[in-house]
Amino acid sequence: MKPAEFDYLGAESPDEALDALGRHGEDARVLAGGQSLMAMLNMRLASQQILIDIGRIEPWRYVRADGGVIEVGAGTTQAELLAWPDLAAKAPLLAKALPHVGHLQTRSRGTVCGSLCHADPSSELPLCLAVLGGEVVLKSAKGSRTLAAKDFQTGMLSTARKPDEIAVAARFPVARAGTGYAFEEVTRRHGDFAIVAVAAAVSGPSVRVAVGGVADRPMVREWTGLTEADMADALNGLAWEMGGFDDIHATARYRRELVRRIGARVIEEARTCRS
């Protein structure tokens, strides 16, 4: 299908975009890479009075590591982050997860912040931000605030972003020495949304694990000093706690089994790849 009518503003500066969003509020939608929004507009699952395109705003296109944090600007694409030379050393989890985000033809346009704002419960970047304990920087014409991942994503396809705010940056903590990171997902085809995705950060006896694709948002758990048997019990408990659901892709029971199996595998991989 084709999108319904809308006005279009190709904003050329941060102020122009923030002012326009402040004026139009809920009538407006921020268009970054458009790899989710354009599809939703075409299918008329979304319709907007005005699209504010932030793709031309150069100051919002950057990746920089500063003070233990990797900050990714609102306009930075998934492909640009994947091509960042320090990625494997500074963010091994993102280096492992990003190739699973869509396809190369969508990563070339899709942005990191856009994926976080779309907040699909199965998608990889919100999962990574959650397990790493990252943050999202929100800005409006009136000011800015920074939210922890757990406070930013509030449910399926929903976040704490207010209508006049733009997620101007995502902040991922730099990988710590002695901590191992791993990611795995099960999909019907490479690049599809995950049926279940698991990310883990393991440091000594401490395990931090996040599961996507089952609950309405990434579920994070932190465990310390568990034996292997305890770990299996903990993963089983988490699988039942999240419940899961039946859909055309998988049954709830299959999802729980994936949480147990991939969970154990990802935690083990993170444990063995500690630097």
Added chain:
Amino acid sequence: MPLLKRGTLHPISLVVDGVEVTGHAEPRMLLVDFLRRVLGATGTHVGCEHGICGACTIRLDGEPARACLLLAVQADGRRVDTVEGLASADGALSVLQDAFHRHFALQCGFCTPGMLMTLQGFLEDNPDPTKDQVRAALSGNICRCTGYSEIVDATLDAAARLRNQDQAATNPT
């Protein structure tokens, strides 16, 4: 850029397959529809219109992208390469197109423009890919005829020929 109002046509100019073109588009017009309907460049196909099938894949400033997830007005001032620019002016097929032909890498041909544009960019970045890498690159293009095997074979064949060409160019003896 000024606000572009709905329901009205706005002039845009872009470089399509090396030729500077101009046309008019409403804000909501998709780039793929601009190519096909305004420019008459129907080589780029439009399938699912939500970014899944890959038939509309073009290159925007060199990067593979879905022309159904781009607005025509977003391409204003930019370079768009389509399947129509692959063959040379005298109609001789590109190395990749020729490999598709020889390996029977298409049947109905609907997905082919997107396949070629994805793979053209992929081979520039990965001149010596493995079969798995080719399959991963193709994961964003759906073909319902071939089962992909012939497409993978054609891609590996084209990669080998392009490497030989490069080698011949750098070692003229």
